[in-house]
Amino acid sequence: MQVAVLRSSLLAALPEAALTLLAALATLGCTWALAPGEPGPAVLAVVLCLSLSRSQLDRDLRGRIEAAIALPLVSVAALGVAWLLHHLPLLGAVLFVLALSASIWLRRFGSLGRKAGTLIALPFVTLLITPYVPPRHLVSRELALAMPVIVALLALFWVSVAHAVAQRLGKLPAPTTVKAVIEAPTPKASQMRPMPSTRMAAQMGVALALAFAVGHFFFEQHWAWVVLTAFIVNSGSQGRLDVAYKSGLRLLGAGAGTVIALLLSHGLGGHDASTVALMLAALFMGLWLRPLGYGWWALFITLTLALLQGFEGATSISSEALLGQRLLEILIGAVIGVAAAWFVWPIQSTDVLRRRMADALAALAEATDPATTDRKPDRFVALLAAVKKIAPAFRAARLLGKPQAADWIDALLACEAPAVALIEQRGTPRPVRKAIGGARLALKTPETLAPALAELLKELRELQTHPA
Numbered sequence: 001m002q003v004a005v006l007r008s009s010l011l012a013a014l015p016e017a018a019l020t021l022l023a024a025l026a027t028l029g030c031t032w033a034l035a036p037g038e039p040g041p042a043v044l045a046v047v048l049c050l051s052l053s054r055s056q057l058d059r060d061l062r063g064r065i066e067a068a069i070a071l072p073l074v075s076v077a078a079l080g081v082a083w084l085l086h087h088l089p090l091l092g093a094v095l096f097v098l099a100l101s102a103s104i105w106l107r108r109f110g111s112l113g114r115k116a117g118t119l120i121a122l123p124f125v126t127l128l129i130t131p132y133v134p135p136r137h138l139v140s141r142e143l144a145l146a147m148p149v150i151v152a153l154l155a156l157f158w159v160s161v162a163h164a165v166a167q168r169l170g171k172l173p174a175p176t177t178v179k180a181v182i183e184a185p186t187p188k189a190s191q192m193r194p195m196p197s198t199r200m201a202a203q204m205g206v207a208l209a210l211a212f213a214v215g216h217f218f219f220e221q222h223w224a225w226v227v228l229t230a231f232i233v234n235s236g237s238q239g240r241l242d243v244a245y246k247s248g249l250r251l252l253g254a255g256a257g258t259v260i261a262l263l264l265s266h267g268l269g270g271h272d273a274s275t276v277a278l279m280l281a282a283l284f285m286g287l288w289l290r291p292l293g294y295g296w297w298a299l300f301i302t303l304t305l306a307l308l309q310g311f312e313g314a315t316s317i318s319s320e321a322l323l324g325q326r327l328l329e330i331l332i333g334a335v336i337g338v339a340a341a342w343f344v345w346p347i348q349s350t351d352v353l354r355r356r357m358a359d360a361l362a363a364l365a366e367a368t369d370p371a372t373t374d375r376k377p378d379r380f381v382a383l384l385a386a387v388k389k390i391a392p393a394f395r396a397a398r399l400l401g402k403p404q405a406a407d408w409i410d411a412l413l414a415c416e417a418p419a420v421a422l423i424e425q426r427g428t429p430r431p432v433r434k435a436i437g438g439a440r441l442a443l444k445t446p447e448t449l450a451p452a453l454a455e456l457l458k459e460l461r462e463l464q465t466h467p468a
Helices: 003-034 039-054 061-087 089-129 139-167 196-220 224-234 240-265 275-293 292-313 319-343 351-368 376-396 402-413 416-423 430-442 446-465
Strands: none
Touching: 003 039, 003 139, 003 275, 003 319, 039 089, 039 139, 039 275, 061 089, 061 139, 061 402, 196 224, 196 319, 224 240, 240 292, 240 351, 240 376, 275 292, 275 351, 275 416, 351 376, 351 402, 351 416, 351 430, 376 402, 376 416, 402 416, 402 446, 416 446, 430 446
């Protein structure tokens, strides 16, 4: 069973990984045609294609138009912050922290706020991922200033083309109408004060501010690794447990990726074709294997970023010393990120989980209501995917002797197949409706939740075995 699920996940992730790589190569070709021999814009092209593909802003016409208008404007602002980070580091760091914190705070305004936040965050995060690469050839000042905007539009164009063609050919699903991924544990603002978006923005702001301070004070020109790690472990936070779990995977994956990159670097030149090929291969593997676990993504994206070190020119530090320094920076960034999530207006991961379970059960109740004429499982399945997203952290906690929440998740996910089959039928037996209602009520009293979910699963399976 597990092998079948693994094979299915890999096959499902393959088209998008290949499409993202093709879009990156097309953008890279256009960028090199405009600025031949300049590694900076080339690296920016690949990073933006990766970020845009994951953001899914291009999946509909409105999203493409919004991105085409806003992305160049934000890219110009990010370019200014990048200049400040190299010439006036304190001011640049302050503006960077404010921009990324604001991008999270905007989530309080629903889907429009999330889109705006994503568009703001993309170029600023790229500043951390893309190393500062001095121009290798003389270009006009005007072209140098315009290149980030040009590259951003090229990346958006090629990612949009790749996804549109794939959707036409049926290789990529159309954009879903259900916003299943819940960034905060509450659609109801009154449940938590301050609102989760405000809490997460504050956590990110504190984490980035501390990371900038530690990075600049102790590591000088290599400060970005501390900041990048603090950002990664806090981005998309799903509560304290999720941040701690992501930090552990980040450390393991990043450590392995860095070691592999430095072993490979002994036989590779900084700018040769073999290094570029390895970077693209690592990028593809990270995209492809990410659905199997965040650790794979951390490994291959860190390998890619570490190989980019060759584009930064000579350094006075040896490969072995650089390895130790980079791992130390990753460790410090992870500790900062966890501390911010744990102590700055913390969000309990169990609250996030119970909110997502409540949404999924509400969708199931609505879909199986006899008064519902258009019975479809789409919304229930999509909201259940949000529960699956947070499951790995709780399953890891089970190994530490805290199995309760993981048991809830397993019981609810086991209901998916029989529930979908029920939704697609016309009627809903009263015992099943009663069990759904009991599970929803049990969310208010966690000690009764496991038996209530077990009863729901029992009724659904009984219906499968002996249809009414």
